[in-house]
Amino acid sequence: MRHTVKVLHMTTLHHPLDPRIYYKQCASLKRAGYDVTLLAPVPTNTEEGEVPFEPLPKYSNRWKGLLFGTVRAYFRAKKQKADIYHIHDPELLPVGWLLKNKRNHVIYDIHEDYETGIVQRQYFTRPVRQLIASVYKKVEAFCTRRMELILAEKYYLEKYPQGLCVLNYPILQEKLTGIDRSFHQADGLLYTGNVTKDRGAVQHAALPALDESLQVHLYGYCPESLAAEMKQRAGTHEGRLHLHGEGRYVPKAEIDAAYAQSGWLAGIALFPPSEHYMKKELTKFFEYMAAGLPVICSDYPKWQTFMDTYQCGICVNPDSEGDIRDAINYLRQNPEEAKTMGERGRKAVQNYLNWGHEEKKLTNLYDRLNGIEAGEYSDN
Structure with a gap:
């Protein structure tokens, strides 16, 4: 049964109420019967809705957050013993790789074209940015070998043909x-x-x-x-x-x-x-x-x-x-x-350009991973 499947969505970068993560994916899976928790840096004034939080501390310094936040995320996630870990940030790739075992599934949700984005950032000189992008590409390829990939954009299929597009269409209101x-x-x-x-x-x-x-x-x-x-x-x-x-x-x-x-x-x-x-x-x-x-x-x-x-x-x-x-x-x-x-x-x-269609693709993927009979599965 779906309700026995424990799911942990994870982010150290996004706001806990990020629309794609919280209102679309987590809420949809919760309604579909999955036991969903969101691990994220949660401000004290954030009200918990239908999806509970596993809170992480929020670091004001980006580099401290990258190091200490990622380490904390791994140990908090490991204690959850989830059936599915769904990560939303590139810095969580090593965490996902460490969490993956024969009894669970790890999904990497690609929100951005990070390789291209790194090259365009102005923090470093262009040769340094190109080097960082090259290293990132290799780390990503290694870490995702045993992961499922979800793509937020159609054109990401050019880089990740094995991925499933779950597009960021709006919730109809x-x-x-x-x-x-x-x-x-x-x-x-x-x-x-x-x-x-x-x-x-x-x-x-x-x-x-x-x-x-x-x-x-x-x-x-x-x-x-x-x-x-x-x-x-x-x-x-x-x-x-x-x-x-x-x-x-x-x-x-x-x-x-x-x-x-x-x-x-x-x-x-x-x-x-x-x-x-x-x-x-x-x-x-x-x-x-x-x-x-x-x-x-x-x-x-x-x-x-x-x-x-x-x-x-x-x-x-x-x-x-x-x-x-x-x-x-x-x-x-x-x-x-x-x-x-x-x-x-x-x-x-x-x-057709609404979350209802994308929601079905997301729940079908989860059902397939857990051997639950689902509707027609689409990969685009």
Whole structure:
């Protein structure tokens, strides 16, 4: 029976209420009858929901967390004696390798293209980054030989053809999918997700200067140093740049409440050129679509194809003020077309780009690992 199968999800890097980990995967498995616990750094003010926590201490220093947090995670996890260990961070690969034995299963959930991401980080010189990425690739290949792989993005199949795509599509919520949007006199641009330079912080900070009536809202963790830089970039227009996650984690409920508000003109994702993101279908695309919002995003070929397929947004050169202004003006001057774009996107999410379909793939994998008869199993 499913309820006898003990599952431990593990993260030392993500927030314990990370939507993919907690609200999607852990909650879905719990509802499916699995005995699920989440091992994670848990702030004292985090309320425990349907999935219980196995708390880890949270380290303010990233390197201490990498060393001591990982060691603590291993010993806490080992005591759990789980049937399935599901790890969500690359630093937990050695932990997963140590935990694996003949009586259990270990799943590595690949949230990011870490090899490419390491090369693009600016912490070290490029040769050092390339060396670290090469070492990571070898460690990953060794540690995952006896692991199941879950992939958050379709293109990761290029690197991990043995993996199972469980995509980060949104959970359908009637309070969002039922909104009747009006784009007449809309003046708000909405961004959700962590705020970083490679996710367009500089480009988004420049938006208020394009039009005196624009209000730009970003919901997601933004380091205080970057927030100061963005405000300086906005200059005299700083009052219309709203950073709702300055120095703090923004919970899912707050982001959902933002989506439910009226007055939005579009969801935005003006990312600068980046190999790390140009092949990804951003989670925020699907969330904007679910909320009935048209999308204004960078003109990566993959993103252009996505927008052409679903006819739900406009792609622009993220460094061209003219392109961005034209897109904003088009939506403003054509409110009915903006509404139609939003409805096309919402319909696509309601029909197939939603967590309900991905949930089945996740539970089918778990059932298969435990010899439980399940529905049709899909590997993409």
